[in-house]
Every structure is written in structure tokens, then in C-alpha cells.
Amino acid sequence: MILPIDPANKLSFKRFIKDGDLVIVYERHDTMKAVKVSEDGVLQNRFGAFKHSEWIGKPFGSKVLSNKGAFVYLLAPTPELWTLVLSHRTQILYIADISFVVMYLEIVPGCLVLESGTGSGSLTTSLARAVASTGHVYTFDFHEQRAASAREDFEKTGLSSLVTVGVRDIQGEGFPDEFCGRADSVFLDLPQPWLAIPSAGKMLKPDGVLCSFSPCIEQVQRSCEALKSQFTDIRTFEVLLRTYEVRQKILESCPVNEGDSIERPPRKRRQGSAEGSNGTECSSSPTVVIRPSGEARGHTGYLTFARLKCFV
Ligand SMILES: C[S@@+](CC[C@H](N)C(=O)[O-])C[C@H]1O[C@@H](n2cnc3c(N)ncnc32)[C@H](O)[C@@H]1O
Numbered sequence: 001m002i003l004p005i006d007p008a009n010k011l012s013f014k015r016f017i018k019d020g021d022l023v024i025v026y027e028r029h030d031t032m033k034a035v036k037v038s039e040d041g042v043l044q045n046r047f048g049a050f051k052h053s054e055w056i057g058k059p060f061g062s063k064v065l066s067n068k069g070a071f072v073y074l075l076a077p078t079p080e081l082w083t084l085v086l087s088h089r090t091q092i093l094y095i096a097d098i099s100f101v102v103m104y105l106e107i108v109p110g111c112l113v114l115e116s117g118t119g120s121g122s123l124t125t126s127l128a129r130a131v132a133s134t135g136h137v138y139t140f141d142f143h144e145q146r147a148a149s150a151r152e153d154f155e156k157t158g159l160s161s162l163v164t165v166g167v168r169d170i171q172g173e174g175f176p177d178e179f180c181g182r183a184d185s186v187f188l189d190l191p192q193p194w195l196a197i198p199s200a201g202k203m204l205k206p207d208g209v210l211c212s213f214s215p216c217i218e219q220v221q222r223s224c225e226a227l228k229s230q231f232t233d234i235r236t237f238e239v240l241l242r243t244y245e246v247r248q249k250i251l252e253s254c255p256v257n258e259g260d261s262i263e264r265p266p267r268k269r270r271q272g273s274a275e276g277s278n279g280t281e282c283s284s285s286p287t288v289v290i291r292p293s294g295e296a297r298g299h300t301g302y303l304t305f306a307r308l309k310c311f312v
Pocket residue numbers: 090091092093116117118119120121122123124140141142143146168169170171172189190191
């Protein structure tokens with residue numbers, strides 16, 4: 001369950017793993033996997049065999065051992081982790097764009113949000129958490145199989161009471177009339193969003209906000225043209241994220257003058273010698289090294305936001 005809600009309907013962060021729970025098995029930040037716990041299940045990976053029965057009753061976040069003594073962590077599923085482990089049926093939105101979208105669309109508990117296309121449900125999962133427990137996300141995709149797989153995922157992650165997945169060509173037909181004037185926000189991730197913008201305008205409450213995600217600037221230009229008549233405060237952003245690697249390294253520190261010292265990476269030493277070039281003692285100590293990550297993601301797309309004009 002992605003939302004830590006206990007039977008008394010309170011947010012609870014003291015949770016213990018049960019049979020049937022979804023857990024995120026964490027090896028390292030780029031190696032994680034979603035696993036459904038079952039009493040007689042076994043997770044087999046390069047570190048050996050991990051029996052699910054030994055996980056049950058442990059708090060989320062626990063470190064568990066394999067038959068070979070290696071370990072993994074069992075994390076509670078969250079939208080942030082789900083985005084990293086879900087099966088990619090389409091291109092998806094990642095955390096930097098998602099967090100910006102949720103903030104800028106002003107999504108809070110109780111909101112009614114319309115989305116198209118659903119794709120792999122990466123954004124939808126965060127939208128659902130943001131509107132919980134009294135709001136709802138209605139998401140539409142014209143691809144039946146994708147819509148069905150998204151529904152299955154929302155069942156798996158325990159979000160199905162907050163999300164309804166519809167099959168509909170939003171560019172061709174627009175959003176269903178039943179949502180006219182009821183949506184707090186609308187999100188579009190479509191190849192030709194300008195075709196859906198007039199309908200999005202009809203769905204929004206006065207002062208409601210729309211966001212459209214497009215990978216190409218030509219799509220943004222056409223969308224902005226379409227927005228001008230009904231919307232105001234039109235802005236486009238590109239969210240660029242810089243990730244840093246945090247590692248522990250052994251650095252050698254040698255005193256230069258009294259009280260001073262310089263640090264340098266470890267070098268090969270003549271056996272038996274622990275001296276610096278000036279004959280002083282050098283020491284090795286673990287140090288945290290932080291540097292920009294080589295795998296940082298660049299351009300994902302442009303986010304265009306606009307607010308519905310109020311004609312009163
Ligand atoms: C890039 S994916 C959306 C990814 C999604 N934002 C996520 O984070 O997982 C775009 C989706 O739009 C759907 N789509 C394309 N044209 C559509 C249309 N006219 N009406 C409804 N859905 C459409 C596609 O089937 C695809 O699943």
C-alpha cells in the first residue's frame with residue numbers, strides 16, 4: 001500500500017510487513033524491485049535467496065539477510081520509489097517534473113484532477129497521493145491495454161479507490177461532459193495537446209490550473225497559441241536536475257607546517273613507511289566525497305502551466 005493509512009484512517013508511519021504487502025527491495029539507489037510478500041515466497045538474486053517468511057513482522061526499512069549472509073533493505077512503497085520500479089509501458093514523468101507539477105497545479109487533499117494520457121501511471125500515482133483521502137483522479141488513455149495495466153497497478157499499490165482509469169480519445173472527443181466546471185486541475189501528456197485544450201478549459205473550475213507536458217518546443221508553441229483565448233498567466237518551465245554522488249573514500253592526510261595539513265588520495269607506499277615527503281607522519285581516514293553524478297538526467301520535456309480566465 002502506497003498510502004500508510006491504518007484502519008482508524010490515520011496516517012501511520014509505524015508499519016510492519018504483512019503477508020500480501022508490496023515492498024520495495026532496495027539493493028542500491030539504482031537497483032530496486034517491487035515484490036509482493038507471500039508466506040512461502042523466496043526472492044532469488046545475485047546475493048542469494050531471501051525467504052519472505054523472515055520479512056513478515058519486521059518494520060518497513062529493515063535490513064534482511066540472504067542464505068549467503070548478503071543483505072537488502074525492505075522499503076515501504078511510495079510514489080517516489082514506485083516511479084523508479086514500475087514497468088515502463090511508455091515514456092514516463094520522473095520525480096523532478098512530478099514534484100513541480102504537483103506543486104504548481106496546487107493539488108491538495110480533496111481536489112478533483114483530470115489527466116490524459118495515463119501512460120505507465122507514473123504521474124498518476126503521485127497525483128493520487130496528493131488528493132487523498134477525499135479527492136479523486138480521473139485519468140484517460142485511448143490505449144485499452146495500457147489503461148488495463150494501469151488499473152492493475154493501482155490495485156497493486158492500493159490506490160484504486162482514488163483513481164479511475166477511462167479509455168477515451170481525449171484529443172478527438174475531449175474529457176467527458178460530466179466533469180464540466182468541476183476540475184481543480186487538468187494535466188495533459190499528449191502528442192497534440194492543443195487539440196485537448198478547449199475541452200480542458202471547459203472542465204476547469206474558474207481559476208483552475210492546467211499543465212501540459214511536451215518534449216518538443218514546437219509542441220509548446222502550438223499549445224501556447226491554443227491557450228491564449230481561455231487562459232492567463234501562461235508559463236513554460238524546463239526542470240533540470242543535478243544529482244550528486246555521495247561516497248566514502250579513504251584520504252591520506254599529511255601535516256605541512258605545525259597545525260596545518262593537506263589531504264591527498266591514497267598513494268602506494270613503500271612497505272613499512274608511513275611518512276610524508278618531508279619525513280612527517282601521514283594518517284589515513286575515511287572521508288565523505290561528494291561530486292556531480294555522471295548519470296544525471298538532462299532534458300525530459302517542457303511544462304506549460306496556465307490559469308483559466310475568469311469572465312465575471
Ligand atoms: C508519454 S505517455 C504518458 C506517460 C505518463 N505521463 C506517465 O507519467 O506515466 C502518453 C500516453 O498518452 C496516450 N495517448 C496518446 N494520444 C492519446 C489520445 N488522443 N487520447 C488519450 N490518450 C492518448 C498514449 O497511449 C500514452 O499512453
